[in-house]
Amino acid sequence: xxxxxxxxxxxxxxxxxxxxxxxxxxxxxxxxxxxxxxxxxxxxxxxxxxxxxxxxxxxxxxxxxxxxxxxxxxxxxxxxxxxxxxxxxxxxxxxxxxxxxxxxxxxxxxxxxxxxxxxxxxxxxxxxxxxxxxxxxxxxxxxxxxxxxxxxxxxxxxxxxxxxxxxxxxxxxxxxxxxxxxxxxxxxxxxxxxxxxxxxxxxxxxxxxxxxxxxxxxxxxxxxxxxxxxxxxxxxxxxxxxxxxxxxxxxxxxxxxxxxxxxxxxxxxxxxxxxxxxxxxxxxxxxxxxxxxxxxxxxxxxxxxxxxxxxxxxxxxxxxxxxxxxxxxxxxxxxxxxxxxxxxxxxxxxxxxxxxxxxxxxxxxxxxxxxxxxxxxxxxxxxxxxxxxxxxxxxxxxxxxxxxxxxxxxxxxxxxxxxxxxxxxxxxxxxxxxxxxxxxxxxxxxxxxx
Ligand code: TRP
Numbered sequence: 001x002x003x004x005x006x007x008x009x010x011x012x013x014x015x016x017x018x019x020x021x022x023x024x025x026x027x028x029x030x031x032x033x034x035x036x037x038x039x040x041x042x043x044x045x046x047x048x049x050x051x052x053x054x055x056x057x058x059x060x061x062x063x064x065x066x067x068x069x070x071x072x073x074x075x076x077x078x079x080x081x082x083x084x085x086x087x088x089x090x091x092x093x094x095x096x097x098x099x100x101x102x103x104x105x106x107x108x109x110x111x112x113x114x115x116x117x118x119x120x121x122x123x124x125x126x127x128x129x130x131x132x133x134x135x136x137x138x139x140x141x142x143x144x145x146x147x148x149x150x151x152x153x154x155x156x157x158x159x160x161x162x163x164x165x166x167x168x169x170x171x172x173x174x175x176x177x178x179x180x181x182x183x184x185x186x187x188x189x190x191x192x193x194x195x196x197x198x199x200x201x202x203x204x205x206x207x208x209x210x211x212x213x214x215x216x217x218x219x220x221x222x223x224x225x226x227x228x229x230x231x232x233x234x235x236x237x238x239x240x241x242x243x244x245x246x247x248x249x250x251x252x253x254x255x256x257x258x259x260x261x262x263x264x265x266x267x268x269x270x271x272x273x274x275x276x277x278x279x280x281x282x283x284x285x286x287x288x289x290x291x292x293x294x295x296x297x298x299x300x301x302x303x304x305x306x307x308x309x310x311x312x313x314x315x316x317x318x319x320x321x322x323x324x325x326x327x328x329x330x331x332x333x334x335x336x337x338x339x340x341x342x343x344x345x346x347x348x349x350x351x352x353x354x355x356x357x358x359x360x361x362x363x364x365x366x367x368x369x370x371x372x373x374x375x376x377x378x379x380x381x382x383x384x385x386x387x388x389x390x391x392x393x394x395x396x397x398x399x400x401x402x403x404x405x406x407x408x409x410x411x412x413x414x415x416x417x418x419x420x421x422x423x424x425x426x427x428x429x430x431x432x433x434x435x436x437x438x439x440x441x442x443x444x445x446x447x448x449x450x
Contacts, residue, residue, distance in 0.1 A: 013247050014170050015320070016234050020255040021173065022321030023105050024223040026314060027284050029259040030266040032219050034277035036212045039203035042263070044213060048220035049256055052438060055430040056226050056393045057248040059400040062412040064235030065244070066404075070331040071229035074236065078404050087395045091229030092329050094388040096348060098228070099150070099325040100355025101380045106318035107145030107360065108285060111135060113311035121289040121307070125273040128289045132282050139365035146356040153322040154349040157330055158342050172320070176313040177258065183310060184264045186295035193268030199277060200267050210445040217442050218385035223255055225324060227389030227396070233328045243419050244412065245427070265291070281363070281378075326352070355380070394439040401432035 033041050067074035072088030079085075115121050115135075121128065136142055187193060221227045235244075266284055269291040270277055279286060289307070296303030326348050333344030362369035362376035371379040400409055409428070414421040 011170055012238055012242055013250055014173050016231065016247065017251045017254050018173055018317075018320030019225045019230060019234060019324035020223065020251055020321075021176070021258050022317045023102060023109070023314070024219070024225075024321070025255060025259040026262040026317065027105055027281070029219060029223060030263050031279070031281055031283040032215055033200070033263055034267070034270075034283055035280065036215060037204060037207040038199040038267075038277065039201055040205050040208055041212055041216055042200065042260070043203055044208070044216040045220055045259075046256065048217050049224070049252060051430070052217065052393070052435050053220045053224045053226060054248055054252050055427055055435055056221070056397060057224055057231060057252065058244055058413070058427060059396050059431055060226065060229060060231040061235040061238070061244040061248060062400055062409055063396070063404070064229075064232035065238045065242070066408060066412050067232075068236050070236070070335045071232055071328055072332055073335065074229070074232055075399065078408070079399070082403065084395075084399055084403065087392060087399065088229055088232075088332075090388065090395075091227070091232070091392050092332050094384050094392060095228040095230055095325040095328045096351055097355060097380050097388075098222075098384050099153075099322055099348070099352040101359040101377050102318070102322060102325070103149045103153075103352065103356045104142065104146045104360045104363070104377060105281070106149040106315065106322060107142055107147075107356075108136065109311055109314045109318060110145045110149060111141065112285065112289075113308070113315055116289070116292070116304075116307045116311050119304070122293055125275065125286075125290055129275075129286045131289075132285045136282070137364045139361070142360040142364050143357050146360045147353045149318070149322065150349055150353045150356055153319060153326050154345055156319065156323050157326045158345050172313060172316045176317055177261075179306070179309055179313055180258065180261045180265060183291065183306065184261055186306075187265050187269040187272075187291050190269055190272035190291070190295055192272045194271075196267035196269065196271030196277075197264070199271065200263050210442070213442050214386050214390075214446045217390055217439065218382075221389035221393055222385045223259060224252065225321070227392035228325075228328065229392070229396070230324045230328050232396075233331050234324065236331075240415065241418075243415065245423060246419075269295075390439050390443070394436050397431040397435040401428065401436070 063074050063078060067077040069077060070088075071091050072085050075084040075088040112121070115131070121131065123131070188197065225231055266287050267277060270283070270287045273287065273290045273294070275283070275287050277283070288310070292303045292307035292310070296306065326345070329348040330341065330345045333339060333347055334341050337344070358369060359377040359380060367375060369376045374382065406428075410421065410424060411417070413424050413427065
């Protein structure tokens with residue numbers, strides 16, 4: 001079967017950035033930062049991105065582009081039959097679980113898009129807060145929106161790589177960026193916003209803990225879509241000319257910039273309307289409607305328009321991410337079981353929808369749906385981000401560092417000596433020693449061993 005490939009250079013970076021940029025940046029990053037005390041968390045997060053995320057991303061690119069196959073087969077192909085295939089399976093499992101709970105939040109965004117179009121979100125800060133609580137604890141609505149989102153993803157994935165994934169990303173990513181900048185400015189001009197800016201920029205290192213290290217690491221991997229071989233699958237659609245290190249660098253910078261912009265959008269506004277930064281997953285939903293109303297109080301139409309545009313773009317950003325989580329399983333089932341793309345996509349859609357239903361209920365109508373003291377949704381979130389992703393990332397680094405023949409790694413890194421290999425030895429050192437050891441230490445520290 002002919003494998004799809006991305007059409008243009010810009011398309012490659014944008015589609016991969018489309019996978020990276022999503023609710024992880026706009027929803028998860030602010031709420032994690034809020035729960036972990038602000039600026040110090042951000043510094044540690046940036047450290048994790050640069051030291052562990054960048055080499056991890058290049059590693060996945062190397063495996064994917066060299067093997068030109070789905071996640072499981074790619075690891076298999078490069079290892080000559082050792083059980084590294086399991087890392088690919090782990091990635092597919094992780095991505096599908098993430099798809100399940102991610103769709104819940106994406107469904108919330110759909111509901112907010114609808115509510116902002118029909119003007120249901122206008123009222124004071126108390127009203128906005130209650131709106132979220134009453135909507136999310138409805139037994140039906142969050143479930144329907146969430147499953148609806150999985151189906152939407154399904155539709156795009158079935159259309160294939162070039163026509164679906166690439167086109168959507170190319171158009172929408174730049175618009176999202178511009179809109180974010182506008183909202184950041186509006187938010188920072190609210191009365192009392194300065195407190196929120198301070199929260200983001202003045203680190204208080206007395207709050208650093210092992211839990212915070214692990215959460216920064218998990219957030220870094222989550223935000224970069226790392227550790228599930230999603231990037232490996234995308235890299236299998238790269239061309240021979242794609243410069244892997246440059247592309248990874250661009251994506252990392254863009255992804256981090258958008259996360260920080262999202263922080264600058266949320267915290268000043270939260271400070272202004274008296275929403276506590278550690279409100280958890282509801283943070284952006286109980287803060288943003290206030291910005292659209294209050295910052296644009298003298299231009300209500302602009303506030304309305306920007307609000308609607310924002311939720312629409314958030315939905316698209318989420319969609320370019322869910323597409324990537326869906327694609328990894330779909331590519332796997334299509335190629336390994338020789339079934340049609342639509343059939344393979346159905347398998348993933350059904351599994352993810354089931355997870356989505358239970359997760360949505362666990363934070364809404366059926367709070368008894370708990371695992372180890374967390375609502376099922378929080379459990380899936382923490383299990384994947386704080387354990388499965390770093391584990392997948394660590395194994396991938398070890399694989400590229402120690403098992404894939406060095407000349408294969410080098411020739412992918414340098415496009416067969418067509419581009420500079422100046423950073424190759426640093427890269428190799430990072431994937432052989434720095435990444436595995438750091439991730440291991442963070443794990444052990446969290447378990448209380450060191
Ligand atoms: N990175 C995306 C975000 O920030 C989420 C995401 C997409 C993801 N694909 C992934 C996370 C694969 C982990 C693994 O919203």
